[in-house]
Amino acid sequence: MAARDKFYHPYSPYDIQLQFMSSLYDCLEAGKVGIFESPTADDDEPNWMLEYSKKEKTQALTQKWRELEDRLARIRKEEERKKKKEKLLHSFPRLSKKQKTDVVAQGTAADESFFELDHYESDTEIGKNASNPGLGNIEGLSASTVALLDRFKGRDTDRKEDESELENQTKIYYCSRTHSQLSQFAQELRKVNLPSSLPSLPGDGPIQEHAELEEIIKHLTLGSRKQLCINPRVSSLGNPTAINERCMELQQSGVASNKKCSYLPTKESEDLLSEFRDHVLSTVQDIEDIGFIGKQLAICPYYAARTAVNHSEIVTIPYPLLLQKSSREALGLSLRDHVVIIDEAHNLMDAIANIHSISVTLDQLRTSLFQLTTYARKFQTRLKGKNRVYVTQVIRLVSSLADNLHSLAQKNKSSEVIIQYSDLVSGKGVDQINPYKLSRYLQESKLARKVDGYVEHNTQSNSADKAVKTTVPVLFQVQSFILTLMNPSDEGQLFLEKTNDGILLRYMLLDPTNHFRDIVDEARAVILAGGTMSPMSDYADHLFSYVSPDRLDTYSFGHVIPPKNLTAHILAKGVLGSDFNFTFDQRNSETMIADLGQTVANLCAVIPDGVVAFFPSYEYLKQVLNAWNKPSKAGGGASLYSTIEKYKPILYENQKKDNSTDDILLEYSKKVDSGSGALLLSVVGGRLSEGINFSDKLGRGVLIIGLPFPNIHSAAWKAKIGHIEKQTYAKRQDEPESTRRAIAKAAGRDFFENSCMRAVNQCIGRAIRHRNDYAAIIMIDRRYETSRIQAKLPAWIRQSLVSDVKASSLCQDGLVSFFRSH
Structure with missing residues (x-):
């Protein structure tokens, strides 16, 4: 058997599995986009039964790392190593129960300057990240953290050559919906034993098979702060957005050094980061393993995991961290010339749409308007230049959204109705606002964080209640909604909904194409795989419509059963x-x-x-x-x-x-x-x-x-089908009018039926x-x-x-x- 056909499957594969692996290999070699349907073959035990062994596995994992720490402790007996370790541990004390990680308390009027906006000049801000394009959209990171991420991503001058060589090695980015599915993948990966890829040195002579070097698969799993944060005062917030924002707050320059998160890596922690990296790559680890290593070494696994990216061969990552460009940039991930494999891909288009869709309530708009107005009045004499201009624009825009949403809700009796962007921004001179400049200002100025910090400070100053906030700041939700309005109008649709909780304004992404295209254009090859991908026409028609037919392949393999x-x-x-x-x-x-x-x-x-x-x-x-x-x-x-x-x-x-x-x-x-x-x-x-x-x-x-x-009569599905028909109609310009309409209508019906049948096929596959x-x-x-x-x-x-x-x-x-x- 040729080396190209040795897949090193842990068990004797079925013929269909060999066909699958061979086709997958061909697809990767040719740098194509492949859609693979192959029914799953699992162990006999159902998933929910396996959960009962979770506690025992956790205990075994703990024991495993205790043994590892014992071994490391024996090695550290050398005096020089011991002194260095003591110095590092002194730099990273564990948090005591009395230690607080909240943002520095601002108790006096003078301290309110902490909430002032930094000077902003949009004309010069455009290129401020030109030398650092990968970090252009990371909002809220301190300069020291950006520099730290630079080093993680191989931009440190002392390590440029080594890191660039590692970056040239082809990686596989394996993505699935949940961390439990990624953990299952890691378990399967542990069963694979590959021969060494290291070449023999001249004069070594033939290497006997039994003497071949064992080479461990270098695997890394990445997660969000919610999965990896080890600071109890932050992780206890529960809500992912609240955790993210609190983490960012603790990195601001105005926070006292003794109040910052003590787990955050610094310039002095490079040896500890290397130790973390080596532990992570020593065996195939899942997300719980990585969190445990971070706790053992008292270093943040969320940030420290960056050190292992360039050294990894396989990186596993959940949907949201791959499908959002801002998340990839924050993680320092480049897909350039690497392989992307998305498992459980039958719902990929829905996942992309959900990630880039957002809603806001009328109450949230009014609350954020009150907070913005309060902030602007307090700092009106200190808001200079572009800050004054843009804060005023944000207030006008939010005010317009709130007023027009209330007016539209009164005019429409239906519980759900499609509305247009122009209906939301009429009046108050909002149509004169440059949406792209305002979008950039919101992302770069940290306005939402400054306003929320001031509101929280003002609330606590007037109240004896000093409890830590656990909810997502309203202005962040409103800002996220405003940013979605900057998307091309033909990509999504706005809806007004009347619910038991009040009036809701919802943006729904209708076209996932552009939000996935940068992945396809950047990666060497992209693979969508699932047990039941049928019907597959939607992927070619509505997700990869720009991909040439010779680069797009679809495969449907039979079941392993007779x-x-x-x-x-x-x-x-x-x-x-x-x-x-x-x-x-x-x-x-x-x-x-x-x-x-x-x-x-x-x-x-x-x-x-x-x-x-x-x-x-x-x-x-x-x-x-x-x-x-x-x-x-x-x-x-x-x-x-x-x-x-x-x-x-x-x-x-x-x-x-x-x-x-x-x-x-x-x-x-x-x-x-x-x-x-x-x-x-x-x-x-x-x-x-x-x-x-x-x-x-x-x-x-x-x-x-x-x-x-x-429900085909719902406003959402009317918008989806209408979008498909409009797209199809536009592509058939050479056809007679009646033919274009018929084809467009058939495409809408097909899309509607495909959505139904994908759900049916998932059930059948159980x-x-x-x-x-x-x-x-x-x-x-x-x-x-x-x-x-x-x-x-x-x-x-x-x-x-x-x-x-x-x-x-x-x-x-x-x-x-x-x-x-x-």
Whole structure:
């Protein structure tokens, strides 16, 4: 086997896995954008079961590092090393319980100068970061911290040559949605043993295989301050934005040295930073490991982790830190000529849209306006030049937003309505404001931080309550919203919503293209991977529309299971003869809901062990449960609920975000293990539809009830579909007018259906989890019979569809035969 085909898989891979790895290798070598669909094959144990061993693993981890520290302590017996270590430890004392890390208290009128704005001149500010482009958008960092990050990123003059060589080495940036998924990746990475890549020196002679050097994979996982902050007075704030802002506050030049965070690296801590880096890279670590190392060495792991970036070969990172350019710059990450792999990428476009969407309430606008006005009056004699101009502009803009939002809410009776930017900024001369200059001022002047600091100081000065704030400052939220208004108007849409909490102004990103394009343009290769990426047309049409066809490849691999281990059915009719058509207009039919209950009971009678049913929404699940619990006119008054429970006990998911999900899963598992089987009623897009493994007996049957189309009449979906139609129409300029309109309308419908079917495919993928697993998939709705909908199913599902089985009785017969053969 050629070296290029040696993937060093920890286990003997299946043929499909070899095909996947070979195609992935080709894609990376060619520097392409690749979309890979390959169903997941996991261990037999479901994810929620593994959580029970977490405590034991934590204890084992602690013991591991205690042993490591013991070894390091023995090495440090040398006198010179000991003196150096004592000096470093003296520079980094641990925080005592009495020590405070709050911003220096400003108790007198003279101290209020701390909240004054620094001199700002926009004409000269444009190029102030020209020599330091990677840090251009890091708001609020002190000069010393910027210099520190410069050194972390290889810009220190004493280390330039070494760091530039390391930067030229190709890295893999592996991104997933959650830290738990990244930790799982790290666990798998530990199983891989690669041969040494170090070349033999002249005269060494042949190296025997058993004597090859062992080379550890240099892996680093990066996280946010919320995951990595070890300062208890900061991490206890809980809210990510509050933690970020408090961290920034403690780095301001006006904070007394004894009040600053003692964990922050300084010029004197280079040896300690090197020690941290070596610990992090010594073995494959996850985010908890890195936090533990920081605590052991009493140095901030959030900042210290920068020292390991250039030395790493694989860097794992959660979605938000990769998908936001400002976050990448703050972390000092360059994707230039490196590989980016995004796992669980089926919801990538939604993730990008969510990250770059934001909302603000009318109350928040009014509160921030009051704070800005109070600040401006207090410092009016000290606001000079451009500061006076821009503070006045911010006040006018916020005032205009608040007044116009209130006026629009009174004019519109609907609970949700699309509004235009021009409607929000009319009057008060706001149309004369240069939005780009104002945006730059907000980012560079630290106005929000100064105003919030003064407001907090003023509040505490007039109150005996000195408690640490835990909420996100209002002005930061308003500033974030203002900055989104600077996006091109055709990328997003503004909505006015009336909720129980008041009037809400929401910006929703409609087009994720430009926010991902800089990643694609910079990286050597970009890979999107997931177990169920189908339907894939949206990625080519709406995320990579600018990528030439010869650079974009899509791959859909089969499942590791043999075809006989899966059967898929479409039920168009129920056992009582009803046509199953769960459209929004017809799904309330009592007759159809009753037929659904009897059909589910019959299916539970022939499917062994655990069955998971997915409903379109929580509201509809609740409606069906209420109907099933009513006494039936037939069957002696027994309810359909009790009829189903003759075959399997019923458990169901609720909409509350609490620990009940874990309790339901455990109860479900217990019932299945007891031999009684169980029926678990869930929701498409709910907490059980992603990331949960219903392997083996836990998922012998998956029922998809209806198609979970979003509400096409909502303002948000009208805007999304309208945006797709407008884009498609603009691209077809050479077509006749009627053809352009028809194609645009079809593109909008396709986008709408794709959103629905991606959610369905995620649910279907919950059941089959390993080579020997087997299950039945039943899609209950006549619309699944259409070729257009079936084409959006993964290939491994389509090839297992049983043809011409539309009646419940035929489906039952087929299921009996299927499970009898297993």
